[in-house]
Amino acid sequence: FFKNAKHKALELKVGDIQRELELGNVPLAINFLPKKDRETIKERITFLASDGIEILKQYLEWRKKKGEVVTEESPLFVGRTKRGVRSITSLRFNQTIKRAAKKAGLNEDNKYGTMRTHGLRKFFITQLTNHGVEDKIINFFICHKIPDIDRVYWSRRVEQLRKIYEERQQYLNPINGKKHTFDLKKLKG
DSSP: OOHHHHHHHTTOBTHHHHHHHHHTOSSEEEEEOOGGGTTTTOOEEEEEOHHHHHHHHHHHHHHHHTTOOOOTTSBSSEEEETTEEEEOOHHHHHHHHHHHHHHTTTTTTOTTOOOOHHHHHHHHHHHHHHTTOOHHHHHHHTTOOOOHHHHHHOOOOHHHHHHHHHHHGGGSOTTTTOOOOOOHHHHHO
């Protein structure tokens, strides 16, 4: 869900996650099918942990309270422009990550460099690797192409992948691996 896939993630629609939200699935499966990769990768599946689900629900409610009519076809992540509400750009998304990290007090001494989306990708890969997830599953989660030889013998069952992710989601929270709640108003500021 990162790097070039990050840009695809920014194109997600509310309808892409709506059924999972309604079913209350945790972690929430995010399925999408990038146009350019239909021949080689088919669908992509990644997950959102319980903390992220709560923040996503708050975010969608916040948008509704701001007067936006949120439908299945609405962009999941929006940026406001002079022309109205549109899918957020990659640049704006990176700026939002940096601002939120600063407001959350992450990396105040700049010990680890500037917070960027790529840093989140690296954290995700490292945590899954350190906690026993196979490389091909990690590659699938981060939307890398699975080699043909592996694709032939490996099927992607959503519930199996959900279980693998769920067993490790505690390690995927960059704030001490603990469950946290966030006040969107403070982060949005």
